[in-house]
Amino acid sequence: MKVFWTYPDIGREEIKTVKEVLKSGMISYGKLSYRFEEELASYIGCKHVIVANNGTSGLVAALMALNIKKDDEVIVPTYTFVATANVVLAVGATPVFADVDETFNIDVKKVEEKITNRTRAIIGVDVAGMPCNLRELRKVCNYYQLALIEDAAESLGAEYENKKVGNIYSDVTIFSFHSSKIVTTGEGGAVATNDDQIAHKSHLIVRQGFLGGVHYEHECFGLNFKLTDIQSGIGICQLKKIEEYISNRTSNAKRYKSALTNLGVEYQRCTQNTRPVWWIFQALFKDKEQRDKILQSLLNNGIEAKVCWKPLHLQPHLSIYNQNNEKFPCAEDLASRVISLPTGNKMPAEHVDYVIKQIKLALQYAH
Numbered sequence: 001m002k003v004f005w006t007y008p009d010i011g012r013e014e015i016k017t018v019k020e021v022l023k024s025g026m027i028s029y030g031k032l033s034y035r036f037e038e039e040l041a042s043y044i045g046c047k048h049v050i051v052a053n054n055g056t057s058g059l060v061a062a063l064m065a066l067n068i069k070k071d072d073e074v075i076v077p078t079y080t081f082v083a084t085a086n087v088v089l090a091v092g093a094t095p096v097f098a099d100v101d102e103t104f105n106i107d108v109k110k111v112e113e114k115i116t117n118r119t120r121a122i123i124g125v126d127v128a129g130m131p132c133n134l135r136e137l138r139k140v141c142n143y144y145q146l147a148l149i150e151d152a153a154e155s156l157g158a159e160y161e162n163k164k165v166g167n168i169y170s171d172v173t174i175f176s177f178h179s180s181k182i183v184t185t186g187e188g189g190a191v192a193t194n195d196d197q198i199a200h201k202s203h204l205i206v207r208q209g210f211l212g213g214v215h216y217e218h219e220c221f222g223l224n225f226k227l228t229d230i231q232s233g234i235g236i237c238q239l240k241k242i243e244e245y246i247s248n249r250t251s252n253a254k255r256y257k258s259a260l261t262n263l264g265v266e267y268q269r270c271t272q273n274t275r276p277v278w279w280i281f282q283a284l285f286k287d288k289e290q291r292d293k294i295l296q297s298l299l300n301n302g303i304e305a306k307v308c309w310k311p312l313h314l315q316p317h318l319s320i321y322n323q324n325n326e327k328f329p330c331a332e333d334l335a336s337r338v339i340s341l342p343t344g345n346k347m348p349a350e351h352v353d354y355v356i357k358q359i360k361l362a363l364q365y366a367h
C-alpha cells in the first residue's frame with residue numbers, strides 16, 4: 001500500500017469551474033478572487049480577507065502592513081516551518097526565537113523574556129492545525145504594545161474559544177492553500193483581519209499599491225502577491241467542503257490517538273478550548289534512536305511520513321540569530337522524537353490503519 005503525505009480532493013466541481021474560468025479569458029486576479037475573499041471572510045467570521053499567491057506572501061504583506069522593518073525584532077517560535085522566520089528577514093527585521101511547549105506551540109511563559117525595546121510583534125503559529133495560546137499571547141501583546149500575528153497556515157477552520165482562528169485575539173492572521181492544506185488552490189494564501197487599516201494596507205501591498213481605475217495611480221509601494229481567478233475558483237469549491245475535510249481529519253486523528261495510546265506512544269497535546277483541524281498528526285516516540293528506526297521502517301513500507309520540523313535555531317541560515325547559542329529544550333526534544341503522519345482531507349481510514357499496523361510492527365524491533 002502507498003500512503004501519501006497529502007490527499008487533496010479535486011472533484012468535478014473544481015474541474016468544471018477551472019474550465020469555465022479558462023474559457024472566460026478572465027484568468028488573472030478578478031471577480032472570483034473577490035468572491036473567494038468574501039466567502040472566506042464569511043466562513044471565518046472576520047471583517048476582511050485579502051487573498052495572496054501563497055501563505056508566505058500573506059505573512060510578508062501582514063508584516064509590511066504593520067510597518068515592521070529594519071531594526072525591529074519579531075518573536076517567533078523556534079519550532080515552526082521556516083517561512084515564519086524567513087518573512088521577518090524579508091522585511092529586514094530580526095527574528096527572535098522562543099521555545100515551545102507540549103502543544104508544539106509557542107510557550108507564552110518564554111516569550112516575555114525575549115521582549116526588548118526593539119520588539120514589535122509576536123508571531124504565534126498554530127502548529128499542525130492546533131491553535132496556539134491566543135488568549136495569553138494577546139495579554140502579553142496588550143501589555144507591551146506589540147502586534148499579534150497568527151500564522152494559521154495550517155489551521156483554517158480551527159476554533160479557539162468557539163471562534164474561528166482569524167477572528168479572535170490576533171491583529172492579523174494568515175492562511176496557506178498549498179496542496180497539503182485544509183483548503184487548497186494549488187498554491188495560495190490569505191490575510192484575515194478585523195482591522196480596517198491593516199486590511200487596507202495588506203490589500204495595497206498584495207496589488208502594487210494599486211486600488212484600480214484606468215489611470216495607473218499607485219497609492220503606495222506594493223508588490224504583486226495576487227492569486228489568480230483560476231485558483232480562486234478552485235478555492236470557492238473547496239471551501240464548501242471544508243467541514244467534511246475537518247471531520248475526516250479529526251476522525252483519522254482519533255484513530256491514531258486510540259491506537260498509539262495502546263502502544264504507549266505519545267502525541268501532540270491540545271491547547272485548551274480549541275477545535276484543532278489536525279493538519280498532520282504529530283506522534284512522539286521514546287527517543288531519537290527509536291524515532292529514526294520507526295521513520296525508516298515507515299518509509300520502507302510506502303508511507304510518506306516526515307519530521308516536521310528541524311527547529312529554526314538549528315537551520316544554517318537562521319542559527320546566526322541565536323546569538324547566545326541558547327538551547328531550546330522543548331523544541332529540541334520534540335524535534336528529536338516526532339514523526340509527522342498524514343491525516344488528509346480524503347485520507348481513507350484504511351490508510352491510517354495501515355500506518356498504525358506498520359508502527360506496531362516497527363516498535364517490536366525498536367524498543
Ligand SMILES: Cc1ncc(COP(=O)(O)O)c(C=O)c1O
Pocket residue numbers: 054055056057080081083084125151153154175176177178187188189
Ligand atoms: C506554519 C507555516 N507557515 C507558513 C507557511 C507558508 O505557506 P505557503 O507554503 O503557502 O507559502 C507554511 C506552509 O507550509 C506553514 O506550514
